[in-house]
Amino acid sequence: MRGPRVTDTTLRDGSHAMKHQFTREQVRQIVQALDAASVPVIEVTHGDGLAGSSIQYGFSGTPEMELIETARLEASRAKIAVLLIPGIGTRQELREAAQRGVQVVRIATHCTEADISEQHFGLAKELGLETVGFLMMAHMRPPEFLAEQAALMESYGADCVYIVDSAGAMLPDDVRMRVRALKECLSVQVGFHAHNNLGLAIGNTLAAIAAGADQVDGCLPGLGAGAGNAPTELIAAVLDRLGINPGLDVFKLMDAAEYVVAPIMPYQPIPDRDAITIGYAGVYSTFLLHARHIAAEFGLDPRELLVELGRRQAVAGQEDWILDVAVDLARAEQKVACPRSGRATDRDERSSQ
């Protein structure tokens, strides 16, 4: 085994937990710390990628292009990456990010929709950027299917394709089979992005590396959507113990997690009951805070919303479906709860016995 390239996405996936309120100063400090610890790639974007600033996902406190530029100026060795989700971001924002000095673009689609990314890979290559394809919600399709989608991204110009466990729903065997399928089918690199909703982010990252993953993602100290991602400082420590540390400074990353990121986090993402439900039901990790907000307004348990969203096969970016489900569930509960004066429903009769 050899050490994978580690991309830190505190400043992108962590943006969800921060409700997209990272400031220039925070970006400056975090990039400085990661760069000093020899992290080779740092992703900086709104949590939902370029142009994600919206009512649907939450508005950015500081325009992302300013944060990207700040990161670029601060990094001496690390490359700066951005996320682009076709359907949300467009080639227009990609051009602007490239003008601000971005070197890597990670282009993400739902794991069945790789063919909407062709024009974006095309432009990225024209601009001379390194390209990574992201197959999101990859737990929803089997390994062979994902390999076909990954091959499409490779044909469009991806230098690496990731299996993305957006829901934190995979078990180590799920990861191993998917990474292996891509390794067998592609001639470019393969990556893996974990979420910790079932407490398996580090375990799954190790399973991916054992299966041949060339790139993995982390966040200091796991600051990301849902229960967060694999903590970058933990990835470094574990790779070091495995004897495959790709050059990361373990102590500096621990310090960065503890003294730079932890003090500004609104909370430490952990697999609490709502986050576990996300992994269990297989829904997009970023639904966490939105589901809590809407559940509170409608007097519902967020877990009811999340399980129903999983049943309806919601995909990445469908935060507006949370409101749909809340409206439907609230209406259904009224139907059961209201007719007390008339004929009691079965549920009322049972509960009164």
Added chain:
Amino acid sequence: MAPQVKVAILGSGNIGTDLMYKILRDPGHLRLALMAGIDADSEGLARARALGIPTSHDGISAVLDDPEIKIVFDATSARAHVRHAPLLREAGKIAIDLTPAARGPYVVPPVNLGQHLDEPNVNLITCGGQATIPLVYAVSRVTPVRYAEIVSTVASRSAGPGTRQNIDEFTFTTARGLEALGGAEQGKAIIILNPAEPPILMRNTVYLVPAVAFDQEAVIASVEKMVADVQRYVPGYRLKSPPVFDRRSTPWGERVVIAMLLEIRGAGDFLPPYAGNLDIMTAAARQVGELFAQHLLGIREEAVA
């Protein structure tokens, strides 16, 4: 029988074929005189022949050869329409453009159809635009709208290769339509493809940030009226609930945001009912064609079916 105008459909793919069925089911003042494609073996042309509609697989030339054809629905591609637009114009034919080419002004039937009846070419924006612009307009006609954001979620199966290869154009064009026709100061559009089985109905969410304090009852009444207007040509157009008023933080401070959850069930003329995104395009095209036909025939103010 009502007087009729000869029309042609250019493009024998899914959209052109669905439009053919819509016109045949409810012709109004339209007489479908030609279905033109470029593939002699296409299913659309075969279906047209079986129904006794004259066909051609020679592209636009058969359309240009018949001087009696006054209205042409172009359901080909943006690139093809860029080529077709000047030819149709020179031939004195009105073009109703279902592609994103946008050679002529944008049209959404219940918003501005009457204003462009003397134009040689009108454009139907995008499916997301046809779906959501009426709701944005319904609000902006009672209170100014600072910002309009729409999220269109369509079944993967209903998104053809044209949409997939040009997804950015959906975003740009729809956002421009929210501003130009919807009346929003600033527009933003997001599109999501969902592969769930069975396929989901087309879903749109419209979020609006009004510019000033507003009367919620007036908004609800205007939206209800607009939904009824759209339902006259798209029967499967419905809001899942009355508008939701939710306090959110926005770049303009903490504001009451209006959220509307819209679902569209297609009529199932040719395309399956889940493809409400395609149905609203063909329904709008037929509606626009009908009004142009009435205008050409000198019929005024007739109730549009």
